[in-house]
Amino acid sequence: MNKLKNLLIAAAFVSSLSINAQTVNYPVTKKTDVVNDYHGVKVADPYRWLEDDNSAETKDWVKAENKVTRQYLDAIPFRNKIRERLEKIWNFPKYGTPHQEGKYIIFSKNDGMQNQSILYIQEGLTGTPRVLLDPNKISNNGTAALGEYAVSNDGKYFAYSVAKAGSDWNDIYVMEVETGKLLTDQIKWVKFSGISWHGDGFYYSAYDAPKKGEELSKKNEFHKIYFHKVGTSQDKDQLIYKNDNFPLRNYGATVTNDEQYLIMSETAGTSGNALYVKNLKKENADFIKVAEGFDFDYGVVENIKGKLLVHTNDGASRYRLILIDPEKPARENWTTVINEEKNVLQSAVVVGGHIIATYMKDVSNKSVLFSIDGKMLHEIATPGIGTISGFTGKPEDKFSFYSFASFTMPTTIFRYDVAKNSSAIFSQPKLDFSTTNFETRQVFYTSKDGTKVPMFIVHKKGLKLDGKNPVYLYGYGGFNISLTPAFSAARMIWLEKGGVLAIPNLRGGGEYGEEWHKAGTLLQKQNVFDDFISAAEYLIKQNYTNSSKLVIAGGSNGGLLVGACMTQRPDLFKVALPAVGVMDMLRFHKFTIGWAWTGDYGSSDDAEQFKYILKYSPLHNLKAGVHYPATLVTTADHDDRVVPAHSFKFAATLQEKHVGENPVLIRIETEAGHGAGKPTSKQIDEWSDVWSFTFKNLGLNY
Template identity: 30%
Template sequence: MGNGRTGDGTPRYPDAERLALVEERHGLAVRDPYRWLEDGADPRTDAWLRAQEELYAASRPAWRVDHWRTALASLHAVDLYSPPLTRAGRSFFSRQLAGEEHPTLMVASHGQDRPLVKPEDLDPTGLTVLDAWRPSAEGDLLAYQLSSDGTEESRLWVMDIATRRVLDGPIDRVRRSSVAWLPGGTHFYYVRRLPPGPHPGEERYHRRVFLHRVGSHPDEDIMIFGEGRDRAQFYTVSVTADGRWLSVAATQGTDRNTDVWLADLTAGPWHAPALRPVQEGVRGHTRLRVAPDAVADPPIWLRTTRGAPYGRVMTATPATAGGEWRELIAERPGSVLTDFAVLTGARLPRPLGLLSWVRHAVSEITVHDLTDGTQIGTVPLPGAGSTGGLAVSRDGGHEAWFSYSDHLTPWTVLHYDGLTGTTRSWHPQRSVVAAAGARTRHVAFRSADGTTVRMFVVSPEGRPDRPRPAVLTGYGGFGAPVVPTYSPEALAWVRAGGVWAVACLRGGGEEGEEWHHAGRGANKQNVFDDFAAAADHLVEAGWTSRDRLGIAGGSNGGLLVGAAVTQHPEKYAAAVCMSPLLDMVRYELHGLGPSWRPEYGSADDPGELRTLLSYSPYHRVRAGTEYPAVLFTAAEADTRVDPLHARKMCAALQHASPGPGPVLLRHERDVGHGDRALSRTVALQADCLAFLAAHLGLRV
């Protein structure tokens, strides 16, 4: 396999055999010339990958990577905390101080902070991450989950918090399971996959809810829910602070509709809870809160999109939850309800509800009297940014904690006092990022069908002063909102003189559940049209020009980039496509693909196959087309989006494109789709920005 350059200066790509493979699916001819690259264990694939790594290594020295690595390391050098979880006078939180590779799980009591789980101590290589954790109701035990090498395949342990002695574990096949402790800390409910034996090739599915006794072998755990249900269902479990009420929620893959069940644990044994449906088989995303009240029929509050696509709060009791719900806080058209928390402290004259909303991607938190739902105020925020999940004391009280960020402000934890209505910083911030040199502007434009779409544009002047090298990014899927958050990549790019734009596309959750449905399944093309319209707006408004416009996205955003490159290659000068989904005919056969059928559809359905083929980037590559410069990034241990997508698409574009822009693959062998060590994050981001800068003319 030869690398280097041809006589006309275009790259000489590694040889990749093109198969004359054509399959007929529902009367359609589906070509797949690089099927062999799906097999990561094939020696031919390994040889091809090593040749791609050599080509990448030979191309990289011209990109000024060191500059970007230094700039990004400086912007990442901030202290990061999570909101605390309180248990019996102890506060548990994660903390990652500037320069540390991973967050450390901490416990605070009697004015002292103490580390409990520090991944860097457990694995000096930096390849182990803390996936999830949950303290017991009494605050004396901790269930925590770790995974290694990027696989996200968590294993669960139980620790005695006073001594840090491991009491139980590892329990495998949990993958960031929710954990619901029962009183006394002897048992907890959790979610675990079945052993792979009976279901070859389906090792990442077949989840069940189990009851585990601390110290026992996991094979002795008692299954309490999930038998006979669809293999791709996901479950979450929770138990109220008093240990009385168990709730189980189920979703079909990544579908946002939820089924919810509730059981009174005082009415029967823990190992056989009488779960009764609260919501089942209807359209609506629902989460419930049970009042921390030791009464026979306590209030239940339900945050739901059932009958209200923007979200509202309903109320019921355990006796009526399966039927009659009463509206407490109405839907606010245009504002999406994203979280709900309850303050019930003895010093409060009545219970308070905190509701987190997103309006056109900007957050607001309102305060309500839960006796009648009346809004009585708002929670002060530092600016027009984003808030994370609301955390309140499990034992009740008048305090709440939440994270806040915007494009120029790193994530910080704020404390809200329900007695005074004031907000303050919860922890000292030793490191401060200067926001000078960057301004954010919120703009609107029209998509191809006339729909109004919004976008955040971060630039040196806050206005289009001249065509600058610009990067456009987006996501547009799974109902996930793209909101203003701190981005070292964006700040580094803007400080170097560029423009960074983030489009809020259909398929996301910025404008409610109907916005999501307008960009999924048969409507997926709307997402790509919105993105193309965003690119056009940046050029027409004078922010940039075609020869200076690049695009970037990861995961579902990688699909977005792949579709943009193959549908409108003339609109872009460069593209970075990270951990992408690109072969939409065979995506269901790999990684977590079966979980995504509610979002994309299935190739097993004739109509849905036609939709998938209409935009599948891998199948839209056309020989002789001049595509922009493209950098693919892939992680070999990715268990969500199989790296085969990047491999096949890279080979297809290298064969098809006459240049001059290179098509390159950045391949990592020991990381995955999710969390990684900070130094690995900086290295990846630096390479991507350096590639974009080299091809968009951003001089540093």
């Protein structure tokens, strides 16, 4: 057989199509005879070789596909106009929620077009900000991103992690707060880890160094907790905990603010954990298990007079706050501080001797101030329907910071005075465009099985319901994640041009607690796809749009959503935009952290689950001779969360089996990962391509 690169340039072996006088020549992708036996069922995997991200053949394939995609996108006459508008919309100051660290206030800020936000520090509310860390100086192209960070309790040291080129792998560094001097400390192969100080060192989680060439694809096993003392090398770090009996578990360590307790969380997936506590003020103390895993979630909020205030859905699908005494951890000794109510208790923090609890009511946030013993005092006033992030603060702080955002209001930072129950704006971005001519409404539509599902719809005021409006339908539906209102500069392009943004809150998310989450997992995963398809049908029935103007989009688990829906109902959508999606549902658990998703998805290793998964796995449900929507698959070469092989194999199969004039392309970003920390320049490049592709294939001009 000829080498792949010869196949790629041979005109006789190239498939092509013509759309709007634009020709797309797809590279012919080599097929092999790989077949797997799953519980007696033979499943072909002809593009298995694309899983090898280090092979020359795969790299040649990526170059060939990118070349075809770039030729198509660069020929769109209005792409540059879209990019210019995106740059203008994007260019406004963006602030992160500040937090206090002793006498200091630390916050992030991006002036507008900087690739990465800069971290600033100032003394008190009136101090002059100075740069604490500028990630833009770590790499020349802005692909180094700040991850976790923490200040030592004495305010002397600042530890921070850096991810490069979008990978989940992080390195931890230490600097002096006062002088900004970078110390010699460097910790490698950190992943899924916080940084939690105790005295002159901190706890973190890491894996053993992978073999060369396996960094971005090897299954992550044997997570460990270490303690690093400032001024020492990594090989001197103390191993705090490991469990060789269970290689597929993750461990995280945090220290309570008073440094009395070390809290360890053990997880076997993405939801549910066991909880352990160790008294750091007792010599030779060992970990004590205070909550069994892995049916429920337990998160320690604070140490209150020797008892742990814990946020949990144990005995409360929509969460409650309880107190656990580490000296008497048996559940009969647990006491409830704040009971479960009809709204989901998303988070809690202790600030100024009070509890600030944030709830979610029909996918919008409200926050409430409680006394330390759980008595409701005040509801905290916010600007309206939207998302509250934060609050930040410690028990001794007199005020807290939080942020608020909506679909039409960029993130605004507030300072909340606990004693006065009053909020004041700390920072608010100034825009050179107006958002006042847009409106947001929430509807509740009926899914296939009769379940009522909420959906936000955003559009220009005065929209005509004539069935001709372009609609961008975005969803996720998994892992207990809620899609609450958020401002997106990128989506303003769509809204400005009269597009409708629709975001349904699908089952599998956390919008209505654990029951809502479970209803979209395992052998009920089809509910998620039914909810999304029903949202599209609702928008058509209500005369917002029609199938020729309907775009579906989603990333990661949302990429799976788009892949499943476009294969189940290819007639319903005109454009499909699956980003960094989980497309091969039979093999996802064999790469990096994929094993942790089996709690939501199940696994092909289980016979019953295999039969169910096979029915919706996007890769395995592409059929020859079907006219699929115009599709732009997006992924990145350094995505070690959902490895790019998912998108590679899906795109190759789609190009093989699809018929008709709709283009089906794949855009593979270089030096980027799953999405977190992606530099501004790359975000704008990608959105320019996505919107250009979308507008062109809807027959719209810009």
